[in-house]
Amino acid sequence: MQCQECNQRQATLHFTKIVNAKKTEMHLCEVCAKEKGDEFPGSNSYSIHDLLSGLLNVDPSAGSGAGYSKREEKEYTLQCPKCKLSYKDFINKSRFGCSYCYQAFSAKLDPILKRVHGGNHTHTGKIPKRQGGRLILQREISSLKTKMQEHIDQEEFELAAEVRDQIRELQETREKEEGQ
């Protein structure tokens, strides 16, 4: 079969498009398919990002009021003060412009992140070692507090007291660091 674009080379790529039950077939050679760029469905087909962009566009917090509400309008004009990316552009591209966008769009972000990450919106993983000293200390204190409570529940008061002393020590370290 010949390529339907150039009518010279052999068609090696065959596409079938079905829109509203209407079927269109395309037969292209590699050269013409490449020239068609974005229309070429082989290399850059429907990706996770297209899917994501579609997901972001459905906003449950926007309410179901008829028409385009004022609140919605205001949210759409949200803009990151640092990189100037608008919320609307973020939704369309599904990409942030810089790390400050996370603060700029924070009011809208949790439902979006929940949808993408199976209901989660808070990080519980690794904390960078050099930058996150205070945070690491804080996490350690709260995990020791849980441990202390467990000892109390089990009536292991001596062990609970040991953990309490460890907590005090860490709290003192934290206060010293904050005082500096």
Add this chain to the structure above:
Amino acid sequence: MSLEQFISNAISPWMKNPGPDDDIVMSTRIRLARNLEDFPFPSTTSQEAARALYKHVYERLSQTSKEKVGDLVWLSMDGLSHIEKTVLVEKHLTSPQLAEDSLQGAVVLNNDETISMMVNEEDHLRIQCLSPGFQLSEGYKYADELDDWIEGNVTYAFDEKKGYLTSCPTNVGTGMRASVMMHLPALVSTQQLNRILPAVSQLGLVVRGIYGEGSEARGNLFQISNQMTLGKSEEDIIEELRGVVLQLIERERSTRRELLKHNQLQLADQVHRSYGILANSRIIESKEAGNHLSTLRLGIDLDLIQGIEGNILNELMVLIQPAFLQQFAEQELTADGRDERRATLIRERLKLENIQDGGGET
């Protein structure tokens, strides 16, 4: 250049080493997405800002050393030819996006190519650690150490509640994607995989073909990775993935045993027919080649054919891709030309082996 030399240069050194469970798991990859504070993300950056980011990272990292990392080579995409860039993509050392569209894109590699760090891809840094066989914890440990070393020299964009801030909301949190490449011919041929895949996706894991997003499975190779990156620790993500991969390994192995028990002759016939096609074809498309290589590899694992190296599937799946074929041919090739070169390359490669009929398990 001799074929041995060509293969030796083309295959990443780590691929030649054996790894745990490598009868089923071809390789393990850990990827961490990281960005630096105070630089615009690559999606909105300008040429100047992208250059400034590259310069900053290069100056901070190329002048410090880390024992376990060894020497790093910095390859700027601007300085590479189209074929050289495609070769990096085919070796999974860089992404098509970095090779073609990035501003000031670069890839940083170590000697054995177990580390490949992309600069100015979708995120400022994409740290990737590759290892042979099934090595999720080891791979993460390695990536984690590398990440600590980098963070010691640059300041990451990090938020207490959102974790590592990434360009795309699908990566925020840990920024980690852990992937395992599996060869599952028995589960495919007995149509069990179709039933398993929906369950796997319910556990928040994704299964893709070997070239990642949007690609179809070739040669019965599947990449299984975590989808979610927020709300779970790196260790949790790895444990969940490990659990599923272990079950798939077990299912694949038991199905292979069953097939061998009940269909040994048919299986041996298939393996030798695949070998016959690969060893004698004059023209072969990549899909057909992938399928026969998969069957041949199954035959090697089940001892139905002897005298062929076990990693021939991993090796040839890399070598039969377009850029490698063109490098091998030392010229640009049309699709028909590639099919011919592919057949030649596979035939030549198989001549290096000393084939014997295997007995199989009794």
